[in-house]
Amino acid sequence: MSPSPAPATAKPDWQPALYKRFAGERERPALDLINRIPLDEPEFVLDVGCGAGNVTALLRARWPRARLLGMDNSPAMLASARAALPGVEFVEGDAASWRPPAPADLLFTNAVLQWLPDHEHLFAHLFGQLKPGGVLAVQMPRNFDRPSHTLMMETARAGPWRTKLAGQIDRPMRVAEPAFYARLMASMTSAADIWEIDYLMRLQGDNPVVTWTRATGLRPFMEPLDDAERTRFEADYAARVRAAYPPEADGSTLFAFRRIFIVGVKPA
Numbered sequence: 223m224s225p226s227p228a229p230a231t232a233k234p235d236w237q238p239a240l241y242k243r244f245a246g247e248r249e250r251p252a253l254d255l256i257n258r259i260p261l262d263e264p265e266f267v268l269d270v271g272c273g274a275g276n277v278t279a280l281l282r283a284r285w286p287r288a289r290l291l292g293m294d295n296s297p298a299m300l301a302s303a304r305a306a307l308p309g310v311e312f313v314e315g316d317a318a319s320w321r322p323p324a325p326a327d328l329l330f331t332n333a334v335l336q337w338l339p340d341h342e343h344l345f346a347h348l349f350g351q352l353k354p355g356g357v358l359a360v361q362m363p364r365n366f367d368r369p370s371h372t373l374m375m376e377t378a379r380a381g382p383w384r385t386k387l388a389g390q391i392d393r394p395m396r397v398a399e400p401a402f403y404a405r406l407m408a409s410m411t412s413a414a415d416i417w418e419i420d421y422l423m424r425l426q427g428d429n430p431v432v433t434w435t436r437a438t439g440l441r442p443f444m445e446p447l448d449d450a451e452r453t454r455f456e457a458d459y460a461a462r463v464r465a466a467y468p469p470e471a472d473g474s475t476l477f478a479f480r481r482i483f484i485v486g487v488k489p490a
Contacts (some may be wrong), residue, residue: 239385247423249431251481252277252332255361256284258415258485263378264327268351270317271295271334280308281330288327293320318344325353333438334420336362336397349410360484363439364397364418368478369466370431374443377459386446403484413487421481424474431467431477432460 225468236266264285269278272292282290294300300312300359308352317331318338338344349358365371378387400416427433432440444452467475 236448247421247425248333249276249280250421251361251419251483252280255282255330255332255359255483256483258483259328259330259357259359260485260487261285261357263329264357266322266324266326266353267291267328267330268293268318268322268326270329270331270348272303272312273299273406275299275306275310275312277330277332282307282310291322293317293322299424318347322351324374326351327353327354327358328357330359332361333363335360336364339394339396341396341398341403345403345406346410349486349488355489355490356488358484358486358488362397362482362484364480366395366397367439368480370435370463370477370479371439372467373459373462374435374440377462378443378453381445381458383451383455386451387443390466394427397482400482403482407484407486411486411489413489416478416483418482421479423477423479424470425477426474429460429464429467430475431463432456434477435463446459451487 232382240413265288267281267288267290269290269292272278272294273296275292278290278292281288290310292300292303292307292310293315294312295314295316297314300314302328303312317334323360329351331348332358335341335344345358345360352358375391378384378391384391384417404414404416409415424436438458440456443455447455467477469475
C-alpha cells in the first residue's frame with residue numbers, strides 16, 4: 223500500500239485583523255492622498271485594492287453621494303470589507319487586468335501597485351479606466367531599501383530556504399524613483415502632481431516592525447515555505463529586525479516609512 227501524500231501547505235491569505243493592527247498609521251497616507259485630489263463631487267469612485275475597507279470608508283466619508291466600488295484579490299479582505307461597509311459594492315479582481323463596469327471619475331489605489339510589475343503599461347491601463355477629466359490617485363510604499371525590507375532578503379539568502387525563495391531574492395524593485403513617474407505621467411497628462419513623504423512613526427508593542435511587515439511585505443517570503451520553515455524564517459528575521467530597530471527608552475519603536483504619491487488628471 224503506497225503512503226498517503228503529504229498534505230499541501232495552504233497558501234496564506236491576507237489577515238484583515240493583523241493588517242488593521244496599525245490602522246491609524248496605515249490610513250494616514252491615504253488621508254494625505256485624498257486631501258490632494260482635485261474633485262468636488264465625483265459620481266463614480268473606484269477603490270482598486272481596497273483591502274479590508276478601511277480606506278474605502280474614508281472615501282465614503284469624503285464623497286458620500288458618489289457611487290463607490292471596491293475591488294481586491296483577497297477573499298478574506300473582501301469579506302471583512304463587506305461586513306464593515308454593507309452599503310458599498312465590492313468585487314474580486316486583479317488590478318493588472320480588471321476593468322470597471324464604466325469609466326470612473328476617480329480611480330484611487332492605496333498601497334497596492336508596489337505588488338505589480340511593468341508600471342509603464344499598468345499606469346496606462348489604469349488611466350484608461352477614467353472619464354475625461356477623471357483623476358488617478360496612487361500611493362505606494364517606497365521603503366524597499368530600508369532595514370525592514372533589506373533584512374527580509376538577508377534572511378532569505380542566509381537560510382536553507384534560499385532555493386525556495388530565489389524568486390523573491392532576485393525580484394527587481396517595482397517602485398521606481400519619482401522622476402520615473404514624472405516622465406511616465408507626462409506621456410499621459412500635463413496635470414500631474416508627484417511627491418514623497420517619509421513618515422516617522424512611533425510603534426508600540428514587542429518588536430512591532432515585524433508585526434507591521436508580517437501583514438504586508440513579509441507575506442511573499444512566507445508563501446513558498448512550509449509551516450516549520452515559516453516559523454524559523456520569521457524568528458531569524460525578527461532577531462535581525464530587533465537589532466536594527468531597538469526600542470526607545472519609553473518602550474516604543476521608531477519606524478521611518480517612505481511613501482510616494484501620484485495624482486494625475488486625464489485630459490478632458
